[in-house]
């Protein structure tokens with residue numbers, strides 16, 4: 001096969017046209033897709049044909065055929081799950097990353113992307129108020145970032161009691177007690193499962209989903225007491241905290257919980273998939289005071305920072321520990337000169353795209369003031385939605401709106417489910433249903449940079465319509 005530059009020109013021109021058509025359609029289109037997955041499967045199904053297809057035709061067909069089955073997640077009227085949009089500079093940067101086609105595993109193999117990701121990491125640590133000496137890797141998302149923070153925790157704590165987990169594994173290892181709140185995100189359980197821990201010991205949470213400090217103290221005391229009885233001191237402990245509860249947006253009481261855990265020699269990991277970004281805002285930072293004292297942190301750039309999928313961030317405070325747990329050494333992977341870890345030493349992946357580059361572009365586009373305005377704007381919109389919706393008859397807001405999340409009830413569980421179903425069926429805006437504290441709720445997550453006052457008003461009207469039809 002011979003490379004023909006014209007094929008790239010044609011394919012990328014079509015891709016650009018298709019992408020812009022999609023983006024131009026967003027302000028006026030319904031958020032919901034107009035075709036379901038079975039209908040979309042029928043559009044694409046069929047045997048792979050024998051003969052090749054012209055590249056530009058492939059791209060053209062893809063853009064045209066996929067369109068009915070796309071959810072307008074980049075819309076300012078999309079409030080489902082916790083899903084950000086994409087800033088123009090980060091989308092542009094993401095295209096370049098694909099065109100450059102760099103394998104971002106090693107510093108010497110791709111100097112430009114390694115340097116850009118390094119700078120993006122430095123900017124992130126500064127913006128989030130985390131120690132400048134911490135080590136940072138770009139993962140696929142926060143689930144992997146939780147894994148990436150907890151793997152060094154496991155290796156470090158076991159090493160401290162004389163057990164090298166890299167050679168000996170987990171079978172027969174000294175026990176590590178993992179504590180996590182009843183309201184942790186399910187991805188923490190996944191990360192623990194991948195690491196061979198099984199389910200965590202659960203510490204109760206309060207009505208906003210925050211870990212209860214007295215319960216945590218009692219749990220830590222119980223672990224220490226049991227270990228002392230068995231002659232196992234010090235008992236290795238991991239505490240998983242949360243910055244940003246999926247339903248309420250609430251933050252665990254960081255300073256108190258971390259201080260208590262550290263008194264017991266525990267490793268503290270913070271899942272801050274979307275909420276860690278509150279630390280970048282002067283008006284919100286007090287809610288996470290002390291978060292910088294933790295030992296590892298997981299966050300997403302594809303949520304609050306609004307970079308394209310997929311981009312998570314894993315941060316470990318002690319230099320060298322992540323590399324000891326996740327790095328490898330083998331002859332064919334010649335390393336750069338110097339001691340700095342390669343990107344592949346700080347995450348589970350070896351080969352990967354340079355997903356940190358769109359983070360650099362997002363931060364560069366925003367600047368410090370823009371980042372603060374982005375985060376504060378999400379919170380202001382969440383508060384407006386909460387206030388305006390709470391004014392409708394029979395609607396109650398179940399959480400204190402301290403960040404970007406709002407949980408609503410429309411009275412009985414049945415009515416809440418009906419209003420949610422109506423809203424989703426109409427599809428003009430998108431909010432998702434859930435269950436929280438034993439009640440059905442309509443959940444709103446304001447995570448898109450482009451949501452504005454008009455989107456808020458439009459969305460309140462859509463909820464009112466759904467209520468009137470129910």
Ligand SMILES: *Cc1c(COP(=O)(O)O)cnc(C)c1O
Pocket residue numbers: 082140141142143144185187188244245246271272273274300312
């Ligand atoms: C979204 C989320 C995760 C998982 O993140 P992914 O990027 O989807 O892997 C973990 N924790 C919290 C609190 C989240 O909101």
